[in-house]
Amino acid sequence: MRLDVVTIFPEYLEPLNVSLVGKARARGQLDVHVHDLRQWTYDRHNTVDDTPYGGGPGMVMKTEPWGEALDQTLADGYDAGAQGPVLVVPTPSGRPFTQELAVELSERPWLIFTPARYEGIDRRVMDEYATRMPVYEVSIGDYVLAGGEAAVLVITEAVARLLPGVLGNAESHRDDSFAPGAMANLLEGPVYTKPPVWRGHAIPEVLVSGHHGKIARWRRDEAFRRTAANRPDLIERCDPAAFDKKDRETLSILGWAPEPGGRFWRRVEGVEE
Ligand code: 6GU
Numbered sequence: 001m002r003l004d005v006v007t008i009f010p011e012y013l014e015p016l017n018v019s020l021v022g023k024a025r026a027r028g029q030l031d032v033h034v035h036d037l038r039q040w041t042y043d044r045h046n047t048v049d050d051t052p053y054g055g056g057p058g059m060v061m062k063t064e065p066w067g068e069a070l071d072q073t074l075a076d077g078y079d080a081g082a083q084g085p086v087l088v089v090p091t092p093s094g095r096p097f098t099q100e101l102a103v104e105l106s107e108r109p110w111l112i113f114t115p116a117r118y119e120g121i122d123r124r125v126m127d128e129y130a131t132r133m134p135v136y137e138v139s140i141g142d143y144v145l146a147g148g149e150a151a152v153l154v155i156t157e158a159v160a161r162l163l164p165g166v167l168g169n170a171e172s173h174r175d176d177s178f179a180p181g182a183m184a185n186l187l188e189g190p191v192y193t194k195p196p197v198w199r200g201h202a203i204p205e206v207l208v209s210g211h212h213g214k215i216a217r218w219r220r221d222e223a224f225r226r227t228a229a230n231r232p233d234l235i236e237r238c239d240p241a242a243f244d245k246k247d248r249e250t251l252s253i254l255g256w257a258p259e260p261g262g263r264f265w266r267r268v269e270g271v272e273e
Pocket of ligand 1: 089090091138139144145146147151
């Protein structure tokens with residue numbers, strides 16, 4: 001997979017040399033190119049922003065540097081044999097970045113990221129490139145960052161670990177909390193390793209019982225417990241057909257009940273933890 005990142009802070013992308021993404025690069029599984037947007041400015045101050053039409057606070061990133069940067073990036077990529085580019089525009093107004101979108105992006109051969117600072121990029125840049133390639137405007141969560149560079153790191157790490165051969169074990173992401181079909185989309189429960197007792201905290205007995213059925217059941221119950229506490233929306237979204245008898249018991253203990261006549265589960269009001 002080829003990745004291009006155009007940014008006014010190329011040094012912000014240094015973490016792409018480290019850990020899983022760095023190793024994928026070193027192995028030739030990821031071909032990463034980081035570009036300084038200011039290369040495509042021609043005034044003394046290397047200006048990339050200007051005041052917004054219609055007034056309002058902040059500054060807007062100008063069309064011309066982005067246009068030249070993307071034209072050059074596309075030309076260089078095609079010259080190097082890359083194909084099928086998509087533009088990924090990090091913005092708090094984008095669609096939510098999910099594991100499903102990470103899987104979709106991991107299936108593309110070439111991602112071009114345009115992290116912005118200030119109040120964002122002049123709309124016409126996205127409109128222009130949308131005539132040539134898919135454009136994904138993506139948000140990584142309901143909070144506001146000062147710029148899109150951190151989002152590029154997040155998206156790249158989520159995508160890179162899905163590429164064939166990047167994680168050691170092909171089954172490693174089958175159980176990811178948000179993998180399609182994982183535990184009916186429950187969060188993963190707690191994990192433990194040696195020693196068996198640490199500062200008076202023992203590991204759960206069942207994990208050393210050698211009883212695989214009981215261990216699987218315990219893990220699923222813990223997954224329900226954690227999901228109910230941290231992400232009740234995921235349980236409400238579940239198809240109850242995915243729940244067996246013991247799941248229903250566990251949910252009932254956790255204060256959930258089937259909606260009268262409905263297929264959805266809701267937290268019962270007024271039940272103490
Ligand atoms: Cl992708 N960019 C910025 N600036 N803020 C964000 C974001 C992206 N996702 C959530 N907040």
